[in-house]
Amino acid sequence: MNAKLPVTPLASWIAAKIQAAGSRICQEELRAYQLASLNSTLRWARQHSPFYRDRLAGLGGGNLLTSLDQIASLPFTLPADVREQGLQLLCVSQSEISRVVTLDTSGTTGQPKRIYFTREDQELTIDFFRCGMSTxxxxxxxxxxxxxxxxxxxxxxxxxxxxxxxxxxxxxxxxxxxxxxxxxxxxxxxxxxxxxxxxxxxxxxxxxxxxxxxxxxxxxxxxxxxxxxxxxxxxxxxxxxxxxxxxGMTEMGLGGGIECAAHAGYHLREADLYVEVIDPATGLPLPDGEYGEVVFTTLTRRGMPLIRYRTGDISRFRPEPCPCGAGLRLLERIRSRCDGQLRLGGNGGLTMADLDEALLPLPGIADFSAVADNGSALLKLRLCLVLLEGFPVPAPALLRKALQQIPALQRAEQAGQFDLAVEWISCRDVLPFRAEKRRLRMTGGGPPQQLRAE
Ligand SMILES: [Zn+2]
Missing domain, CATH: 3.40.50.980 (Rossmann fold)
Incomplete structure (x- = not known):
């Protein structure tokens, strides 16, 4: 059935960008291009950004890295670095910046995060979108x-x-x-x-x-x-x-990867980004197949290059090749974030993606918000569900049954430690919630970094 699958258009796009010999990707050629681009980025950042001048001071001159594996020796860039030292990361004068995106404006985290792009940086994004949309x-x-x-x-x-x-x-x-x-x-x-x-x-x-x-x-x-x-x-x-x-995320330059017709994971914008998966606890790179935190380095960004930026997203590289035959790596789709999981006693946790899979199949549900609290032994889940007008409110037993598909909630229920409170909003035409990125809000006992504003 996969014989006729079209190859992702990213394959020929990347091949052209790295000036590969053929229209197919050869992994050695791609890795050599990425290493050379990574070294130019390191040189550029060290020369022009006060932040990276300090961070990369220990690196030698000339060819900075001789293999891509050596990237593991470079320090990470954290969202907090961007938030607190934003302008120090800039490699061009502010007059050369054509777009500033301000993130995290909710106020609870102090300073907002600002990401700066030159016109040239934006052109690269448009070019990636053009290729991605051609899928x-x-x-x-x-x-x-x-x-x-x-x-x-x-x-x-x-x-x-x-x-x-x-x-x-x-x-x-x-x-x-x-x-x-x-x-x-x-x-x-x-x-x-x-x-x-x-x-x-x-x-x-x-x-x-x-x-x-x-x-x-x-x-x-x-x-x-x-x-x-x-x-x-x-x-x-x-x-x-x-x-x-x-x-994608703003820090990546908005676009990061897209599925092909095989729908097996994302093919990545590998001519502009070098993506790693690391163990979030130790910071060490993980082999393909293992889940960890997605970290990326921009390879072609001029205004505000980011080196080993920690995304907080959890995923893995799929060990098997994509059925489309592109010869590009596949990043499995993102299901959770380091800070987006309510960890529950024993094994397992609860994420917004779990709730999506359980609740969105119910008839008429247009959206929902969720607040979880596990400050005590009791897991309290407060849901506010948006129901399209004309659909009956699902019976409480049906809702509970849907939630029981999530193993962590099933265990809490069986232990008599699950307290559910539900509120309904009827939607006639206008959607009440406008958040682009929805988050499971947490109160009570989880690790402190889990407290995030909506
Ligand atoms: Zn593919």
Whole structure:
């Protein structure tokens, strides 16, 4: 069945960027390119950024590293470094910066994190988006962009520019507010593909199904938040839509990796990023197949290169090759974050992705927020579920049964230590929650770093 799978377009894109001899990737050529680019980044950062001048002071001149494995000897860059010393990481004057993205503005963590990009850095992102989007769209497609795009250089705007380069027709909108307005636009513009946030896309499909159907998109790129299997199944069931997961964060330059038609994991933007998986406790690199924290180094960034940046995302490199035959590494999809798991006694924990898989299959659920507290032996879970109008409130027994699919909750229930409180919000048309990245909020006993603002 895999014989006809198209090879990810990232293969020829990376081959061209690294000036490979053929159109297929040869691992030795890619590693040699990455080593050379890594060394230029180290030289550039040490020369121009006060932060890295200090951090990399111990490295010799000339060829800094002689093999990629030696990257393990370099110090990590932490989100706190970016937050506290942002401008010290810059390698160009502020006049050369064309876009600043401010993250973590909720205020509880002190200073916000700012990421700086030059025009050249943004061009690299547009180029990656163009290649990535060609996995699912091409000339003749009308692509609805349900991501923020009001500001110059925002993800929605860069995606729009990349789609224009691809010959597809972008239809920019922004995050979903009114479900009916977006569905009317889908019908009116005969949208073939959409790019958006997972729960919002699922809510659109459910609202569409409840309200008479009509024109439906055929392919979707879902990004920003964890993309659960539950959402992928719903889009396929309702719209017959093929979903492609994207992995990225602002620090990566927005784009990081995208699934191919095999849907086996992300192919990464390996000509612009060097990605590692490390043991979050010891900081040591892990072999393929083992789960750890994703760490990346930018290879082509000029404004604010990041060296061994710790993402907090947990994943692993799949040991087996991708069925598409690209010869590129596959990073398994992200299911949890170092700080996003409520650790429970014994084995196991609870993540927002677990709750997504359990709750989103329930009929009519458009979104939810969750607060967990395990300050005592009792695990308290407070859910606020958004139910589309016209769907009956699921029976409490059904909801409990859905939650019991999560082993940690099943164990707590069996031990008589699970306390569930549920609140419902009815949604007629406008989605009440607007967070792009949803988080399991935690109070009580977890490790202190688990306390994160929404
Ligand atoms: Zn593939």
């Amino acid at each position: 699912l769209a091409g000339p003749g497609d009308r692509v609805l962009v349900l991501l923020p795009g009001e500001r110059p250089g925002s993800v929605g705007e860069l995606l729009r520019m990349s789609l224009e380069q691809l010959g597809a027709e972008p239809v920019p909108y922004g995050l979903v507010d009114s479900l009916s307005a977006v569905l009317n636009l889908i019908k009116r513009e005969r949208i073939t593909c959409l790019a958006g946030v997972p729960v919002q896309a699922a809510a659109l499909a459910r609202y569409w199904e409840k309200n008479g159907g009509g024109w439906a998109p055929q392919r979707a790129l879902l990004s920003t938040d964890c993309v659960s299997d539950a959402v992928v199944r719903e889009l396929k069931r309702i719209w017959g839509c093929e979903v492609f997961r994207h992995y």
